[in-house]
C-alpha cells in the first residue's frame with residue numbers, strides 16, 4: 823500500500839506539515855509538490871494547499887483539473903493550511919476545505935482537515951502584505967465579530983495535530999477498503 827501527499831506552498835511552511843502527516847502514517851508515503859507529480863499510481867492520495875484570500879493555491883486547483891480523470895473514483899483526503907484555524911475564526915476553515923473539494927471529480931473523499939499554518943506578516947512579500955491589509959480592512963468592516971487587531975500572527979503549526987491527521991486517514995482508509 824502506498825500513499826502520495828501532494829501540496830504546494832508559497833512561503834515554505836506547508837511541506838513541514840506534510841512531513842508531520844507522513845510521520846503519523848505507517849504506509850509507504852511519498853511527498854511531492856503538485857508541480858512535480860508524474861504518477862498517481864497510489865492507493866491513497868492526499869492533496870493539500872495553503873489558503874490565500876479564502877482560496878487554495880491556483881497550482882493545486884490546476885493540478886486537480888489536469889488530473890481529473892486520474893483522480894476519478896480514487897481514495898482521496900484533502901487538507902488546507904491557514905491562519906483562521908488557529909484563531910477564534912476557525913469556522914472559516916470549513917469554507918476553505920469546500921473551496922478545495924469542489925474541484926475534485928467524484929471520488930472517495932475519506933477525510934478533510936484544516937491545519938493551522940504560519941503567518942508572520944513581516945515575512946511576506948510587500949504585495950502580499952498589501953493584499954493582506956486590504957483583506958483585513960474588508961473583514962473589519964464587513965463582519966461585526968471580526969477584529970483584525972485580535973489576530974495573533976505567528977507560526978501556529980501544530981505538528982501533533984498533523985501527525986494525528988495522518989493516523990486518522992490511515993484508519994479511515996483501512997475501514998473503507
Ligand SMILES: Cc1cc2nc3c(=O)[nH]c(=O)nc-3n(C[C@H](O)[C@H](O)[C@H](O)COP(=O)(O)O)c2cc1C
Pocket residue numbers: 830831832833834835836837872873874875876877903904905906907938939940941942946950951953954
Ligand atoms: C496574502 C495572504 C493571504 C492569506 N489569506 C488567508 C486567508 O484568507 N485565510 C486564512 O486563514 N489564512 C490566510 N493566509 C495565511 C496562509 O494560509 C498561511 O500563512 C499558510 O500557512 C501559508 O502556507 P505556506 O507557508 O506553505 O505558503 C494568507 C496569507 C497571506 C500571505
